[in-house]
Amino acid sequence: MDVPFVDLKRQYAPLLPEIKGTMDSIIERCAFINGPEVREFEQKMAKWLGVPWVCGVSNGTHALYLTLKALGIGKGDEVITVANTAFPTSEAINSSGADVVFVDISQDYFSIDPEAVRSAVTARTRAVIPVHLYGIPAEMEAITEIAEKHDLLIVEDVAQAMGARYKGKKVGTIGVAGCFSFFPSKNLGAFGDGGAVASADKELARRVRMLSNHGREEKYTHLLLGTNSRLDTLKAGQLSICLDHLDEWNQERRQAAALYEELLGPFEEIRTPAVPEGCEAVWHLYVIRYEKRDDLAAFLRQKGIRTGLHYPLPLHKQPAYADLGLKEGSLPRAEKACREVLSLPMFPKITPAEIETVAKGIGEFLSHQGKA
Numbered sequence: 016m017d018v019p020f021v022d023l024k025r026q027y028a029p030l031l032p033e034i035k036g037t038m039d040s041i042i043e044r045c046a047f048i049n050g051p052e053v054r055e056f057e058q059k060m061a062k063w064l065g066v067p068w069v070c071g072v073s074n075g076t077h078a079l080y081l082t083l084k085a086l087g088i089g090k091g092d093e094v095i096t097v098a099n100t101a102f103p104t105s106e107a108i109n110s111s112g113a114d115v116v117f118v119d120i121s122q123d124y125f126s127i128d129p130e131a132v133r134s135a136v137t138a139r140t141r142a143v144i145p146v147h148l149y150g151i152p153a154e155m156e157a158i159t160e161i162a163e164k165h166d167l168l169i170v171e172d173v174a175q176a177m178g179a180r181y182k183g184k185k186v187g188t189i190g191v192a193g194c195f196s197f198f199p200s201k202n203l204g205a206f207g208d209g210g211a212v213a214s215a216d217k218e219l220a221r222r223v224r225m226l227s228n229h230g231r232e233e234k235y236t237h238l239l240l241g242t243n244s245r246l247d248t249l250k251a252g253q254l255s256i257c258l259d260h261l262d263e264w265n266q267e268r269r270q271a272a273a274l275y276e277e278l279l280g281p282f283e284e285i286r287t288p289a290v291p292e293g294c295e296a297v298w299h300l301y302v303i304r305y306e307k308r309d310d311l312a313a314f315l316r317q318k319g320i321r322t323g324l325h326y327p328l329p330l331h332k333q334p335a336y337a338d339l340g341l342k343e344g345s346l347p348r349a350e351k352a353c354r355e356v357l358s359l360p361m362f363p364k365i366t367p368a369e370i371e372t373v374a375k376g377i378g379e380f381l382s383h384q385g386k387a
């Protein structure tokens with residue numbers, strides 16, 4: 016049996032008539048920019064998250080960038096983030112004009128090491144961006160304690176974790192702002208690019224909204240130098256419909272992760288992902304660690320099982336960051352993780368039979384290894 020890495024068609028098929036109906040209505044009204052569906056979606060998402068303000072933007076990268084700009088972070092400032100994340104996390108920091116300070120991941124989890132954050136703080140540090148990578152909450156209690164002590168702002172990168180909970184609280188509602196991505200394969204995906212910023216700070220939300228719309232609140236008066244980063248009405252209409260299904264999709268992801276855990280648990284060579292105590296993950300990705308992951312991936316591929324790498328290179332080793340001069344060995348945990356991680360098929364409608372096929376494939380590979 017072939018197992019895809021992600022299957023969006025399967026997920027969206029039952030919703031298409033409703034989504035197309037909404038899109039038709041928007042097209043008939045030609046309400047493409049700032050149509051009523053945008054505000055409706057923002058309000059619905061705010062209620063779902065339990066925050067007063069949500070501002071839709073054009074993608075998750077801009078959610079981060081506009082938040083940093085709205086906080087007044089820029090040239091001369093430093094922002095700390097983790098080396099094992101998607102490139103846009105740090106790219107957004109650079110776009111704001113601030114300097115990126117990469118730190119290592121923690122011993123037990125894939126997310127930022129709170130102790131490394133503490134050691135990286137300087138007089139120029141303004142903010143820290145924890146990333147709830149793979150849908151697993153970062154260690155927010157320790158990060159919050161350090162942030163409070165050093166007067167740092169916490170901007171959460173929630174691109175991969177919409178709906179995950181840290182000790183009862185939805186991630187994205189703990190820091191000063193939560194930055195979401197609606198890239199199609201994310202837990203809540205748009206039919207194209209999309210993103211949002213959530214915050215309890217009214218003025219911050221107002222500034223993000225202004226910056227995303229050429230720095231204005233009224234048509235011809237530009238109060239700030241912003242950009243064009245609005246969420247389209249067509250996507251907002253679609254996202255509103257899909258948001259009603261997010262809890263159910265996240266639950267399906269949790270069931271899939273539990274089955275992986277059960278089936279892969281007995282394989283000593285494989286390290287399955289850990290979740291901090293008291294937290295609930297939403298498994299944007301299900302990522303195992305294994306020393307010979309390239310061989311394993313090739314074996315699975317040959318059997319029709321697709322896997323992914325998130326990520327093969329820590330950001331401090333990306334060519335774009337060569338000028339930071341961070342050599343191999345400078346962030347050893349992130350570097351080792353990048354050599355060992357393998358993302359297994361994970362999406363809401365994945366079947367138990369597909370997960371069993373993946374686990375069986377892994378078992379076969381390991382038994383061949385035993386004989387080698």
Ligand SMILES: Cc1ncc(COP(=O)(O)O)c(C=O)c1O
Nearest residue numbers: 074075076101103104174196198
């Ligand atoms: C952790 C993380 N941060 C930020 C982003 C950027 O989101 P987008 O692709 O919507 O710009 C992504 C998605 O690629 C991501 O996975």
